[in-house]
Amino acid sequence: MNILLRHKAYAHSACKWIARLLPARGSFSAHIIALALVWLAVLLRIEFIAVDAGYQYITFFPAVAMAAVVGGFWPGMLASIAGAVCAQFFFTAPYYGFSVESIEASFWSIAVFWLDGIIVCSSIEAMHRYRAKSAAELEEVQQQNSQILQLQQETEMLLQRSQSLMSSSMDGIHVLDTHGNIIMANDAFCRMLGYTQEEVGTLNITDWDAQFSANELRLMLNNFSGKGVLIETQHRRKNGEVRNVEVSVTGVLSGEQTVIYASARDITDRKKIEQHRLQQSDLRFRGTLEQAAVGIAHARLDGGFAQINQKFCNIVGYSREELLNMSFQDITYPADLGGSMHYLQQLLAGEVVTFSLEKRYVRKNGNLVWVNLTTSLLHQADGTPAYFIGVVEDITGRKQHEFLVRQFGSLLKSSFNEIYVFDAATLLFLQTSAGADKNLGYSSDELRMLTPLDIKPLIERERFELMLALLRSGKQESLLFETVHLRKNGTTYPVEVRMQFMESDSPVYIAVVQDISERKRANKQLRDLSAHLQTVREEEKASMAREIHDNLGGTLTALKMDVYWLADELSAYQGAAPLLKHVNTMSRLLDDAVDVTRRVITDLRPTILDDLGLLAALEWQAGQFQKRSGIKCRVSDIMRSHVKCRADCSESCTVMPDKIQSINLFRIFQESLTNVARHSGASNVDVELRIEAGNLTLSIADNGCGIPAEHAASQTSYGMLGMRERVAQLGGEIYFSGAPDSGLCVTVILPLRTDRQTGEANDTCTDC
Numbered sequence: 001m002n003i004l005l006r007h008k009a010y011a012h013s014a015c016k017w018i019a020r021l022l023p024a025r026g027s028f029s030a031h032i033i034a035l036a037l038v039w040l041a042v043l044l045r046i047e048f049i050a051v052d053a054g055y056q057y058i059t060f061f062p063a064v065a066m067a068a069v070v071g072g073f074w075p076g077m078l079a080s081i082a083g084a085v086c087a088q089f090f091f092t093a094p095y096y097g098f099s100v101e102s103i104e105a106s107f108w109s110i111a112v113f114w115l116d117g118i119i120v121c122s123s124i125e126a127m128h129r130y131r132a133k134s135a136a137e138l139e140e141v142q143q144q145n146s147q148i149l150q151l152q153q154e155t156e157m158l159l160q161r162s163q164s165l166m167s168s169s170m171d172g173i174h175v176l177d178t179h180g181n182i183i184m185a186n187d188a189f190c191r192m193l194g195y196t197q198e199e200v201g202t203l204n205i206t207d208w209d210a211q212f213s214a215n216e217l218r219l220m221l222n223n224f225s226g227k228g229v230l231i232e233t234q235h236r237r238k239n240g241e242v243r244n245v246e247v248s249v250t251g252v253l254s255g256e257q258t259v260i261y262a263s264a265r266d267i268t269d270r271k272k273i274e275q276h277r278l279q280q281s282d283l284r285f286r287g288t289l290e291q292a293a294v295g296i297a298h299a300r301l302d303g304g305f306a307q308i309n310q311k312f313c314n315i316v317g318y319s320r321e322e323l324l325n326m327s328f329q330d331i332t333y334p335a336d337l338g339g340s341m342h343y344l345q346q347l348l349a350g351e352v353v354t355f356s357l358e359k360r361y362v363r364k365n366g367n368l369v370w371v372n373l374t375t376s377l378l379h380q381a382d383g384t385p386a387y388f389i390g391v392v393e394d395i396t397g398r399k400q401h402e403f404l405v406r407q408f409g410s411l412l413k414s415s416f417n418e419i420y421v422f423d424a425a426t427l428l429f430l431q432t433s434a435g436a437d438k439n440l441g442y443s444s445d446e447l448r449m450l451t452p453l454d455i456k457p458l459i460e461r462e463r464f465e466l467m468l469a470l471l472r473s474g475k476q477e478s479l480l481f482e483t484v485h486l487r488k489n490g491t492t493y494p495v496e497v498r499m500q501f502m503e504s505d506s507p508v509y510i511a512v513v514q515d516i517s518e519r520k521r522a523n524k525q526l527r528d529l530s531a532h533l534q535t536v537r538e539e540e541k542a543s544m545a546r547e548i549h550d551n552l553g554g555t556l557t558a559l560k561m562d563v564y565w566l567a568d569e570l571s572a573y574q575g576a577a578p579l580l581k582h583v584n585t586m587s588r589l590l591d592d593a594v595d596v597t598r599r600v601i602t603d604l605r606p607t608i609l610d611d612l613g614l615l616a617a618l619e620w621q622a623g624q625f626q627k628r629s630g631i632k633c634r635v636s637d638i639m640r641s642h643v644k645c646r647a648d649c650s651e652s653c654t655v656m657p658d659k660i661q662s663i664n665l666f667r668i669f670q671e672s673l674t675n676v677a678r679h680s681g682a683s684n685v686d687v688e689l690r691i692e693a694g695n696l697t698l699s700i701a702d703n704g705c706g707i708p709a710e711h712a713a714s715q716t717s718y719g720m721l722g723m724r725e726r727v728a729q730l731g732g733e734i735y736f737s738g739a740p741d742s743g744l745c746v747t748v749i750l751p752l753r754t755d756r757q758t759g760e761a762n763d764t765c766t767d768c
Contacts, residue, residue, distance in 0.1 A: 023070070023071065025071055025072035025075075025128070027071070029071075030067075030070060030071025030072060030075040031071065031074070031075050031078055033067065033070055033071060033075065034063075034067035034070070034071050034075035034076065034078045034079040034082070035078065035079070035082055037063040037066050037067050037070075037079055038060065038063050038067075038079050038082040038083050038086060039086075040063065041059035041060045041062065041063035041083060041086075042059070042086050042090060044059045045058065045059040045060075045090070046090070056087040056090075056092055056109075057083065057087050057109075057113050060079075060080075060083030060084075060086070060087060060113070061116065061120070063079050063083055064076050064079045064080045064083060064116075064117045064120055064121065065120050065124060066079075067079035068120060068121040068124040068125065069124055069128070072125060072128070073121045073122065073124075073125040076117065076120065076121035076124065076125075077117060077118070077121055079117075080113065080114055080117030080118070080121070081114075083113070083117075084110045084113050084114060087113070092109075169186060169188055169263075170188055170265075171188060171263045171264060171265045172185070172186065172188045172189030172190075172191075172192040172193075172245075172263070172264040172265070172266075173185070173186045173188065173189060173261075173262070173263050173264075174186070174189045174200075174262050174264070175259060175260065175261055175262070176205060176221070176259070176260040176262065177257070177258075177259065177260070178221050178222060178257075178258050178260065179204070179218075179221070180204045180205030180206060180217060180218070180221055181203075181204055181205075182200055182201055182202075182203050182204075183259065185197070185200045185201075189264065192235065192237075192243075192245075192264060192266060193208055193235065193237055193238060194237040194238035194239055195238050199238075205217055205221070207236075208235050208236050208237075209233055209234070209235065209236070210233075210234040210235065210236040210242050211233040211234040212233065221260060228248065228249065228250040229248075229249045229250075230246065230247070230248050230249075231246075231247050231249065232244065232245070232246050232247075232267070233245060233247060235264065243266055243268045244266070244267050244268045244270075244271045245264045245265060245266055245267060245268075246264070246265045246267045247262050247263065247264045247265075248262065248263045249261070249262045250262075292309060292311060293311065294311060294391050294392060294393045295308070295309060295311045295312030295313075295314075295315045295316075295371070295390075295391070295392035295393070295394070296308070296309045296311070296312060296389070296390070296391055296392070297309075297312050297323075297328070297389075297390045297392065298387050298388070298389055298390075299327070299328055299387060299388040299390060300387050300388075301348075301385060301387065301388070302327070303327035303328050303329050304326070304327045305323050305324055305326060305327065305328070306324075306387055308320060308323050308324075312392055315361070315369060315371065315392060315394050316331050316361050316363055316364065316369065317363035317364035317365055317367075317369075318331070318363075318364050322364075328340070328390070331361045331362055332359065332360075332361060332362070333359065333360035333361065333362055333368060335360075336359040336360050339357060339359065340357070340359060340373075343355045343357060343375070344375070344388070347375065347376075347377045347388075348377065348385060353376065353377075354374065354375065354376040355374070355375055356372065356373065356374040356375075357372075357373055358370065358371070358372050358373075358395065358399075359371060359373055367424075367425065367507070368506065369394060369396050370394070370395050370396045370398075370399040370506065371392045371393060371394055371395060371396075372392070372393040372395050373390055373391070373392055374390070374391045375388055375389065375390045375391075376388070376389050377389075396423075396506055397423065397428070397430065399506060417433060417435045417512060417513070417514065418432075418433060418435050418436040418439055418440075418485075418495070418511075418512070418513035418514070418515070419431075419432065419433035419435070419436060419510070419511070419512055419513070420432055420433075420436060420452065420510070420511040420513065421508050421509070421510050421511075422451065422452060422508065422509050422511070423506070423508060424468075424472070424501070424506075424507040424508055424509060425507075426451075427451040427452060427453070428448065428449070428450070428451055429447045429448050429450055429451065429452075430448070430508060432444055432447045436513070439485070439487070439493075439515065440455060440485065440487050440488060441487050441488035441489055442488050446488075452464065452511070454486075455485050455486050456483050456484070456485065456486070457484065457486050457492070458483055458484050459483055467479055467481075467499075468501075468509065471499065471500065471501035471509065472501055472507075477500065478498055478499060478500045479497070479498070479499045479500075480496070480497070480498050481496075481497055482494065482495070482496050482497070482516065483495060483497060485513070493515060493517050494515075494516050494517055494520045495513045495514060495515055495516060496513070496514045496516045497511055497512075497513050498511070498512045498513075499511040499512075559590055560587070560590045560591075563583060563586050563587045563590055564587070566583050567580060567583045567584065567587065570583060613662070614657055614661075614662040614665060614666065614689070615635070615689060617662070617666050618635050618666070618669055618687060618689065619635045621666070621669060621670065621673070622634070622635050622673075622685075622687060625673045625677070625685075628677075629676075629677045631676065631677065631682060631683060631684065631685060632683065632684045632685065633673070633684075633685040633687065634684075634685070634686055634687065635687040635688075635689070636686070636687065636688045636689070657696050657750070657752065660730070661696065661730060661750055661752075664726045664727075664729075664730060665696075665698050665748065665750070667726065668698070668723050668726060668727075668734075668746075668748060669687070669698065669700065671719050671722065671723060672700045672723075672746050673685070673700075674719070675719060675744075676702050676704065679704075679705075679707075680702050680704025680705055680706075680743075680744065681704050681705050682702035682703050682704030682705075682743065683703060684702065684703050685700065685701070685702045686699075686700075686701050686702075687699070687700050687701075691752065694751060694752055695749055695750065695751055695752065696749070696750045696751075696752050697747065697748065697749050697750075698747070698748045698750075699745065699746070699747045699748075700745070700746045700747075701738075701743060701744070701745040701746075702743050702744055702745075703743045704743055704744065705740060705741055705743075706738040706740045706741060706742050706743050706744050707736070707738070707740070707744055720736065723746070723748075727748055727750070730750050731750070731751060732748060732749050732750035732751065733748075733749045734746070734747065734748050734749075735747045
């Protein structure tokens with residue numbers, strides 16, 4: 001069969017080659033050949049048959065037929081017309097002319113010739129067309145046979161290749177019917193599921209697919225016809241292990257039945273790698289999200305928060321868990337909500353790609369925070385909106401700065417006083433005056449990086465925040481206090497601070513500071529003068545006491561002795577009884593004068609203080625007070641502290657207060673007892689003197705009526721002011737504690753001073 005087809009093909013090729021030599025049918029060349037054939041017919045007729053022999057058309061019939069064969073219908077008809085003309089001219093009597101003897105005979109002969117020509121040309125044309133059609137059909141058949149042959153060869157090769165591919169493929173190739181039953185499977189698919197070939201042949205897709213239900217699988221198999229699909233699913237092995245696979249599925253119509261060709265590839269390892277990369281990417285994303293210097297939030301289309309970073313939580317003051325149960329509408333200041341919603345509608349409508357605006361959030365504590373919000377819309381793969389992405393920058397400081405510049409700009413620039421405006425939440429300076437910049441030595445930009453605590457070394461944060469809380473709560477309209485400011489170069493200077501709270505969208509504190517260095521120096525000079533006068537006064541008292549003791553005391557003693565002698569002499573005479581009476585009166589007056597002198601000397605300077613020390617003086621004074629007032633007064637034993645009194649002393653010594661400290665403490669004790677006797681109504685006074693940790697502490701507590709706190713701080717309480725001045729001169733501290741009806745306690749704390757500090761020898765240091 002194949003050999004016959006090949007011979008026919010060769011013959012057809014030869015015919016086609018000959019046909020290429022002939023002119024195209026109906027062409028100009030075909031008409032020329034037709035005329036040439038007519039002329040050839042004329043020459044043959046003349047050559048072989050006499051002109052008058054008749055049969056004038058005998059050679060023209062073949063010429064017409066040949067012309068029709070070579071050129072087609074119209075060249076054949078041209079040959080028929082030309083042959084009739086030539087036959088009429090050459091072979092019809094009279095010969096070699098167009099005149100005729102019988103017009104009727106010539107007409108019918110020409111008509112018959114033309115009719116025969118038409119019949120012949122039509123027949124030849126029909127045969128030619130039939131032959132061409134047959135040739136085309138034959139060529140088509142030959143092409144189809146060739147294609148069938150090629151297809152058979154390709155099919156055989158494909159089959160061989162497919163069999164080789166299925167046997168050597170690492171992918172699990174299997175063929176299913178539309179019910180999911182296995183028709184054929186390669187070894188790789190069997191190994192993938194852990195079954196043998198015989199076991200696989202009995203399986204249905206529902207036996208190994210672990211991801212889709214039976215109904216889902218049935219629908220999928222019915223929809224695979226005529227198309228290829230790549231899906232990811234999970235296969236269950238014979239041992240129960242589940243593996244991730246990627247399956248390429250193609251439905252092919254075989255007869256009236258659809259066959260499903262599937263190629264499965266195990267992608268479990270790839271999924272693990274992808275999962276690891278996804279986790280790494282998620283970690284990088286979360287790390288970037290959390291380390292961002294701005295707040296970032298993802299919000300659903302309804303406004304609820306889907307994801308936020310810690311910076312956003314810090315800005316609004318809520319925890320992450322709280323925000324995930326809230327929406328941006330919940331934290332937006334009501335007056336700013338309309339503008340936000342307008343821009344979000346434009347974003348959803350596609351009118352803008354992104355937008356930025358300044359708005360206010362309400363923090364958890366109720367404060368307002370200004371932010372610059374930049375929002376964009378993230379779309380899904382199909383183009384539908386997914387969620388909003390918002391980038392939030394805290395601009396509260398900038399807004400505060402703008403507000404303060406509007407309110408206080410000219411004042412701060414022109415003021416030589418120290419004026420500070422700092423944020424109520426962060427305590428950072430927002431605005432400072434030119435005087436503050438000059439006095440501290442910082443620039444305005446440097447000060448905006450600092451807080452009041454950075455320039456107030458004597459105030460701790462807890463104490464400062466308690467002071468601010470008084471202003472914030474409205475308990476006090478302003479605070480006035482003294483402290484020390486620290487310059488940039490490390491030096492300090494005393495200041496008086498008046499601070500107020502200013503409520504607004506961004507609350508601030510305003511502090512007006514005055515440098516009181518000159519006032520402090522003047523106060524120190526006054527205090528030094530007062531201390532000097534106090535010392536001079538004590539020295540004068542001591543001098544007066546000595547003078548009274550030495551001169552007046554001696555005179556009174558001499559007079560007393562003379563009065564005793566005179567009384568002794570007069571007692572021998574009986575007539576001197578009246579004189580003796582006057583002498584006894586003089587003796588009593590002298591005794592009173594001696595007592596008054598002793599009392600004056602004690603008040604001016606108790607000798608027991610210089611002779612026996614502070615503790616003995618306190619005990620003596622307490623006894624005298626108890627005798628005069630009837631109020632019980634008890635002095636507790638002293639607690640001695642053993643330290644090195646001098647640098648060259650190798651032994652531990654008992655350190656006692658010096659003379660200046662002793663006399664001042666004694667005077668404070670006297671003043672306290674005077675107040676107890678006059679005002680307290682107490683029945684008991686407890687006095688404690690102790691020395692520990694390098695400090696001397698004197699505590700005087702009564703059980704009287706006490707005093708109000710404002711009375712203790714009053715500038716007209718001259719007794720207490722005198723005590724404060726004495727303690728301040730010695731570098732110590734004094735406290736008045738006690739509420740009304742609970743008694744009063746006066747506590748004095750003085751730092752002990754050694755010989756090197758006082759310039760005097762310590763008489764109590766007996767160990768050196």
